[in-house]
Each structure stands twice: as C-alpha cells, then as structure tokens.
Amino acid sequence: MIIVNGQSTIDAAGLSLAEYLSRAGYGLNRIAVEHNGKIVPKTHYEQTILADGDIVEVVHFVGGG
Amino acid sequence: MKVKINGKDGLEAMLSARCTSIVYEKMKKARVAVAGLGGLGSNIAADLARSGVGHLHLIDDDLVEPSNLNRQQYRIKHLGMMKTKALQTELAEINPYIRVTIDTVRVTEHNVGHLFEHDDIVCEAFDDPEAKAMLVNFLMENYPDKPIVSASGMGGYESSNRIITQRPMKNLYLCGDGVTETGIGWSMMAPRVSICAGHQANMVLRLILGIEDV
Numbered sequence: 001m002i003i004v005n006g007q008s009t010i011d012a013a014g015l016s017l018a019e020y021l022s023r024a025g026y027g028l029n030r031i032a033v034e035h036n037g038k039i040v041p042k043t044h045y046e047q048t049i050l051a052d053g054d055i056v057e058v059v060h061f062v063g064g065g
Numbered sequence: 066m067k068v069k070i071n072g073k074d075g076l077e078a079m080l081s082a083r084c085t086s087i088v089y090e091k092m093k094k095a096r097v098a099v100a101g102l103g104g105l106g107s108n109i110a111a112d113l114a115r116s117g118v119g120h121l122h123l124i125d126d127d128l129v130e131p132s133n134l135n136r137q138q139y140r141i142k143h144l145g146m147m148k149t150k151a152l153q154t155e156l157a158e159i160n161p162y163i164r165v166t167i168d169t170v171r172v173t174e175h176n177v178g179h180l181f182e183h184d185d186i187v188c189e190a191f192d193d194p195e196a197k198a199m200l201v202n203f204l205m206e207n208y209p210d211k212p213i214v215s216a217s218g219m220g221g222y223e224s225s226n227r228i229i230t231q232r233p234m235k236n237l238y239l240c241g242d243g244v245t246e247t248g249i250g251w252s253m254m255a256p257r258v259s260i261c262a263g264h265q266a267n268m269v270l271r272l273i274l275g276i277e278d279v
Contacts, residue, residue: 005233030194032201034234039205059201059233062246064220064253065105065192 004056013052018045021058032059077162081117088274089117095273096120098184100172100200102127102148104253105216106190107138108262109269114156116270120164121156122184123149126171136255172196177203181211186272188265189215192247201237211236214268218242219261220251228257230264230279238272238279240264 002012004024012020017040021028033040034057040048050056070076081089095118099106102125110121129143129151143151149167156165170176172191177200181187187204191197197215204213218241219228227242240261245251268279 027194030198032198032205032234032237037235039202039209039234041206042202057233059217059237059239060243061194061197061201061215061217062241062244063192063194064218064245064247064251065101065103065190065197065216065258 001052002050002054002056005058012050013054015050016046017048017050017056020050020056021045024058026058026060030061032061033057073162080160080162084117091273092117092270093119096122096183096185097269097273098122098124098181098187099190100124100181100187101190101192101196102137102152103133103190103192104136104255104258105219105262105265106188107148107152108259109188109190109266110152110156111138111159112263112266113269114160114163114165116266117160118163118269118273120166122166122168122181123152124168124170124172124180125149126169136253136258172200174199174203181208184211186212186214186269188269189213190262190265194246205234205237209236212238212272214238214240214265214272216240216261216265218245219257220245220247220253221257222254223257225257225260228260228264230268232277232279238265238268240268 002009097118099110125148127148129139129146139151147169149169153165189200230240232238
C-alpha cells in the first residue's frame with residue numbers, strides 16, 4: 001500500500017513516480033512532489049520507483065493570481 | 066482633520082501604534098520576497114507593508130495594464146508603469162519606513178539562481194501554474210529550510226470559505242481552494258483574490274512570529 005496525499009493507493013507499487021503521476025492524470029509541469037518527505041527533482045521522476053509503505057505528497061497548481 | 070506629526074520618529078510611532086512592540090520589532094527585522102505582483106502579490110505586499118515588515122523584495126516583469134485594475138493594488142495613474150516601480154511608489158505612501166527592493170525580471174529556471182538567497186520567506190504569487198510549480202520546485206530543491214507561502218485556486222465567486230491555508234509539505238504553505246482555475250470558466254475577481262492574498266500575508270506574519278501551524 002502506498003499513501004498518496006493521505007489516501008491509500010493500491011496498484012502503485014513497482015511503478016516509477018513518472019508512470020504513477022501520468023496514470024493519475026497530473027501535468028508534470030504543474031506539480032511538486034515529495035517522496036517519503038523529500039522533494040523529488042523532476043529529473044528523478046523516472047528513476048524513482050514506488051515501493052510498499054511509501055508516502056507520496058503531490059501538490060498540483062492551478063492558474064490564477 | 067489635520068494630523069499633527071512631530072518629525073519622522075513621530076510619524077513612525079503613529080503608524081505602528083496598533084502593533085505591540087514585540088510584534089513590531091520582529092516584523093521590522095524580517096525580509097520577505099513577493100514573486101509576482103498581480104492580484105495576489107500586490108495585495109500581499111500592501112498587507113505586509115501595513116504590518117511593518119521591514120524589507121520587502123518585489124519581483125515582476127510586467128507593466129500595469131487596464132485589465133489589472135479589477136483586482137490589483139494599482140490605479141489609473143500607474144497604467145504603463147512597471148509593476149515593481151508602481152507598487153514601490155504605492156508602498157512608500159502606505160509605510161515609508163520599510164525598505165523595498167525591486168527586481169524587474171521574469172523568473173525562469175535559468176535565471177532564478179541566487180534571486181531569493183537573502184529572503185527569509187518567499188511568497189509565490191504568480192499567475193501561470195507552470196511558473197508556480199517551477200519556483201516551488203526550485204526553492205524546495207535548493208533552499209529546503211526556506212518557508213514558501215504559495216497559492217492555488219482563487220478564481221471566480223465561489224464561496225469565500227473554500228479558500229484555506231494548508232501545509233502539504235514541511236516548508237510549503239499553500240493557500241486557496243485548489244481548483245478554481247482561470248480559463249476554465251473562472252475569471253479573477255477582487256474579493257477571492259484578496260482573500261487568498263490575505264491568507265498568504267497572514268501566514269507570513271505567523272511565520273515571522275515563530276508560528277508554523279496554519
């Protein structure tokens with residue numbers, strides 16, 4: 001089980017962060033992502049593999065200001 | 066009524082009369098960056114100037130246009146001026162005893178470099194979601210201990226009560242409703258933008274006073 005934004009998410013273990021984010025429908029240029037409490041640089045989305053027990057936080061920005 | 070002022074110190078004392086001295090001293094020592102001087106940033110900067118934040122660092126590369134006047138702290142007389150310069154002039158009329166540093170640049174991943182190095186707290190107040198994400202990612206990667214007060218979702222005239230302050234990451238505070246996006250049926254209007262700016266400015270004050278809870 002992987003916790004994303006406080007919710008249990010099944011079927012994400014073994015995926016790369018990039019795969020998970022694109023399956024979940026996020027625009028990769030509009031987010032900031034923490035993996036187990038550490039910010040993940042965009043260049044590391046592909047190489048970061050999600051494992052059971054991981055905690056992921058995704059902040060998604062919408063336009064306007 | 067004519068206000069009688071006894072010199073610079075007299076006016077400064079009168080301006081800070083609504084502030085307790087401990088709060089006043091902490092505000093005066095703080096340096097806060099405001100990145101983007103539109104509806105969010107221009108209102109945040111005005112709130113922080115009124116609160117006596119000692120050093121404001123304003124960053125924007127746009128001119129004041131007529132379409133800005135529906136929600137931003139500018140007036141007819143500022144049309145055509147750089148927002149940095151226009152806001153600096155306005156802030157001097159609100160509180161002349163703070164320092165205001167301006168950088169008239171578009172912040173990109175190529176030039177962001179050391180721009181925010183000396184700021185205690187950074188307010189992300191851009192309009193473009195990709196610019197928001199770029200700045201937040203850059204700061205969190207390069208300055209993990211620097212608090213960022215960002216915003217997402219404050220368009221239209223949905224309920225005011227949907228705009229909240231959250232702390233999704235250790236040093237990332239996020240204000241807004243998270244969903245009302247410009248271009249998807251929502252225009253930006255003064256009340257909700259200034260409510261969101263108020264959330265951001267209040268979070269900055271709390272951080273300056275050592276309070277990390279939202």
